[in-house]
Amino acid sequence: MRQKRRIACIAVDEFPLAALYRVEPELRGRPVVITEGVGPRAEVISVSAEARRLGLCTGLSATQAQAVCSRVVVRPLCADNLLGAENALLDLAHSFSSCVENAGFGVVFLEASGSTAMYGSEERLMAAVSAQGQKVGLTLRVGVGSSKVVARLAASVSEALAVPAGEEASFMASLPIDLLEPSHEVALSLDRWGIRTIGQLVSLPADQVVTRLGKPGWELVRRARGEDTALLCPSAPAREFVEATELEYPVDNMEPLLFVLRALLERLVARVKLQGLTAGSLRVSLWLAGMARGETEERTIGVVSPTDEVKALLALLRVELERKPPSAPVERVQVTIRPARPRPVELDMFSPARPSPRKLAATVAKLVAACGVNGVGSPYPLDSYRPGDFRLDCFPPARKRSAEGLDASCVEELSHLALRAIRPPAPVEVFCDRGWPVFVRGRGFGGRVVNTAGPWRVEGEWWREGSFSREYFDLEVSDGGIYRIYRDLASQNWFIDGTYD
């Protein structure tokens, strides 16, 4: 006799919120809402139970939500979180069955007949699924039925429910029609007709319903009758495991970045372990401030000895990043693990122990660090009045630049008398008469001021801690040299900025 088809549905309630909890588990138990959209018009699309108790609901704007409850945590919808959670869910399903369909937004279906045989009963299978869900940070609902629709409905109404074959109609009759997710137009028509349950829809003459609601109506009626013979559309198990996160603000320090990387690795390793695999190689993609859209800085790190230890993997990342720190603050980071099957290692009894590649990379990175990471790269002038203001691009330059790309005023500065800049500017002694320098003395030069040009004042960035206010003079000194000196107006100290060639 042919075995009856059994489908399991694994669903995650409030999927955006669940995806957030997976990344920030400390938010569980707090009032949280997820918003979609930009700025003040961002709309609440997912609400935690705690927030719902405080009167929050979907459809509010972020500002309204905060007005209703000032302590609510508002998080924007994060595509990285969603993708990570969706992939984790798929990985989980693949650990139970080879035939898995991704229905999207926190719902997967899987062929349950074989798995049930392995676990002994559908109840045990559902319990095992829920337990694995905890390992990847997701709270799951599981339903089993003779079709996808029935399994989905079972997962909707209970945390774990198996609908026995033949009892589908009675199970579905009292359920709200909304659970069948009709299109907006169909739902509106049904609501106006007063059709609120699946049973009510089934009781209407199907041909008349189809006359009025067309093909979508027909499909809905079939679903309402449990007539779903659609096969699963299996998805392939992952070849790579990816987790990414967008940072709340650009991070330019190593420690916070490593903190983020650790969390990513923990989630990745949990997923890798579900499949009984280990990390074969790591790839870190960094989205940096100022980079063009679609551009990333990539680092690939081979894992000589495949491992599933988060600590070891993190150490590799640290060494790589310290060797060559990101050239600008990191705005988004993605870690990809290419899995490998764990191999037993047999040690060589006679060869001398070679340095581990991991340790070598760490040593090189330390050397770079000793030379000063800020000393490596190519300088690029900034659009600022702050004299000599520049940024360091990584070397070799991340972006191609040409003279055309430079600001016109920079060209102008280059085209005049060349100033040999002294960095850092050295303190000098200046004697003034009614505010004008008349004698200047510094290391390796000095004399009476013969000619003066200036002062030129630059004052700016008053809104920052490092605001500046300087008064520049060009001096021809009796020693024959021409110098540019400045007075720092805040400290009233004098410095030599450069000499004219």
Place this chain on the structure above:
Amino acid sequence: MAYVELRCASAFSFLRGASAPEDLVERAAALDYPALALGDRDGLYGAPRFYRAAKEAGVHPIVGADVGLRGGGRLYLLVENRQGYKNLCRLITAGQLRSPKGTCESLWEEVEECSRGLLCLVGAKASPLSPYLPRPGHPGDLEGACRELGRLASIFEGRIYIEIGRHFDEREERLNRALIALAEKTKKPLVATNDVRYACRADRPLLDLLTAIRLKTTLDAAGRTLEANSERYLKPKRQMEKLFCDLPSAVSNSAEIASRLSFSLHDLDYRFPDYPLPAGETPDGYLRFLTYAGARERYGAIDDRVRRQLEHELGVIAKLNLAGYFLIVWDIVQFCRRHGIMAQGRGSAANSAVCYSLGITAVDAVGMNLLFERFLSEERGEWPDIDLDLPSGEERERVIQYVYHRYGGPHGRGAAMTANVISYRSRSAVREAGKALGFSLAQVDRVAKLLRSHGYQDERDGLEEQLRLGGIDTEAPRVKLLVELAERMRHLPRHLGQHTGGMVIGAGRLDEVVPLEPASMPGRVVVQWDKDDLADLGIIKVDLLGLGMMAVLQEAFPLIKECDGMDLDMAHLPQDDPKVYEMLGRADTIGVFQVESRAQMAILPRMKPRTFYDLVVEVAIVRPGPIVGEMVHPYLNRRAGRERVTYPHPCLEPILKRTLGVPLFQEQLLRMAMAAAGFSGGEAEELRRAMGMKRSLERMKQIEVKLRAGMANRGITGKAADDIVKSITSFALYGFPESHAASFALIAYASAYLKAHHPQAFYCAMLNNWPLGFYHPATLVKDGQRHGVAFLPIDVSHSRWRCTIEPRGQGEKAVRIGLKYVWGLRREAGERIESERDRAPFSDLADFSRRTQLKRNEIDALAHLGAFASFGLRRREALWQVAAIVQDPQSLLAGVKPAATPPATLPPMEPIEETLADYRESGLTTAEHICAHLREKLSAMGVVKCNELESFPNGLRLKVAGHVITRQRPGTAKGFFFLTLEDETGTANAVVTPALFTANRALLVNSSLLAIEGKLQKQDGVIHIRALRFHPIDVGPFLPASHNFC
């Protein structure tokens, strides 16, 4: 050697200057400048304020502008004489009207044509010479610069100067060298300027911030678009002399130029247009004729008192040569009459018997003993201010177009709308400053939302304090900066808007008096000055204001004639009708103009108006001025005899007697200032202006000092002085003049009269002219039903686009709700239904669908509403049929009629579902109130009906429930929250303490249907529930939203 600053840009250069004109003048006066020039970008926006401040400070104000040219470049022009001023106005106008809003592109031909009387400074920055001066990678073209300068010199013969500035900028110095060489070569004089953008060095951050806002960037990203240093402030003369010690003539030339520029704004040569008189008539004679003709109509026989008043007023009008003005306003009113448009003067014009006689106002100034001098006096010598209330919408636009065409002159430049200078307020300042400082949009929005934008704000209630209370860390450096800069931005002009209805007309060319520019609204032109500036410079404006209630009255009177056969109009309504006052006394005022708010309803039963003057007081008393001045309760207590009538000082008795010793009107405060502090008429007028102005707080402070000094001279000190000062200064927050209150009271009386005697016409017109007033149409319908008006639901066989009154048989009539209330139904679709039905009645739903070709969502909404009831179809039957109708005329099934009978399993619609469907599809219901459906459940909860509250004793704890129709948290109420509930029997008001509001905020703000448990409070016939607990009742999302003032 002396120096005069000839180039200043104020904040009226809109984000290109950081100081108000007054601040620049103040600094100039402090630096002992004899004169100062203001030349804002593309306009004279700041000139009137600059002129006024300069006059007060004893600094000669030089008028100028920085005018944009088509093809790039700008010309900095200073006015030499009146001709030059006219030319500058015309040049700016031409450039503005040609260009997109916010830009000005004058043509060289226009510059040539308008150059007389103007002096031109041409320098390095954005001038016609700029392309020829050295720049990065280019050594400059001295010959080219000479040619360009020659061209300018031929236009401004003997009136062109080469301008140089020194801001300690190396690159600028290179340009200066080129300009000096140019001056030597062409023998043109040099002049030094500092291109001032702010008054003091400390204002530089503000300019940087405004620059970032203008460029829509952040300070961090603005880079070198900001200024390199802080040198563009108004510098001491000696410092400028020192800076240009190598070019002493450049400094002395500035003083020489200033001495040449004698023009002042005090004489703009503005003239009001002449009214086209009949042959042989003089303006005064014709006005007298019209006045007496009108007076005979208004008063019947003209008694001595009226004649004396008319003669007095006509005498003043003649002396001030204002007859033409009155004739033109009369002409506008006549136009309205001819075209059936209601018009009524408001404001101080209602103090005039001449205006009453001419039909401009509807308040009998003689009968009400109003003070004519408040409107017009010889002493003040300024133009009167007549505001006309017109029905809002198309009718008002017709009047505006009439004035344009009749008085716009041959060039069409004789009339324009008044501008409204939009200034930064707390919220907008925080928003824009926050963005420029790099806060995220969400952060800025959150911070801005914390700031109250309405209601009274205490002086101590500063920005920092409000943010701190909102949980923002005001010690954080950027937040500190935000607070500081946003405070400084407040009151700086942001952009120019259009005044709601102020029109300026002038004889000849108005664009020679003030520059004109295009308004955002197509076809409209605005002057560059706001109403205060116009008044300061003696330019007359007529306010043509749209009033929703006027539109209601306009529609209601013909309806009454049609339905009740009574020919009523505003001027001939029965006076002091007892039914009206009885209705007002019990606060039955939903829909009544000006007295329908919760606060008014709370006062009415205490006030119990019995005469028209009581209504005038009622209109004026619920204003922030009297409320904050704590004048409401003393007045009510004295009126009720609970308190003795006293006066702050005996000298005030004649002034305050009429209002029981409590000042309630602006006029009383002016008289008080004159009587108690010896203010002259001019000073009193200054006080009035300060009370009516946006910038009043600062000015009121100055006036307070004067008041106290004046009172001290007369021996009024201590509490009496404090009381008088408090009365007067609190009016700065907003109070009504008596005449204005009287004009509004007339409309309030008229609307109350209609509600009391012709409710069908009243509610029909209200529904047709909504939105107006406080209440949603759903509430208006329920109120109408409680007043015995029958409302018929929307029906495709009967409803027109607008609501109508139709017979119901046995002589009864009912208001039929119009198709305009079907949400989502397009106007053209509604009108197609009307026209098709007029052609032939619809036979059935299929016929209707075929002939009207409505969209599916429109026909669905009609079916859901029960609008096909006349076809014998219940709602679900109609919906079932509608769904089967094939709309495609090409389809083979197009002619097939769908089965009329729905399947038995289709559930019928419950009555509550029908009501909710009504709300969902039209926002109102003519069927039972939602609470009537829920009454059984509510009774089980122990909820009483709203109309039963009166029967319960004071202090009883009870529950009341209803649809929340208003929510209010006024700034004057110390955090208390008010809401109004409506059930099937009426309304109930609840008061929520600040603590309870905070604890239940979500519930109170979001619930549409609410049960409130609380203590009954009854005082002087006013009933409130002092809320203690709340229970939300869920009926879905379709109940109409409340009117919120939170």
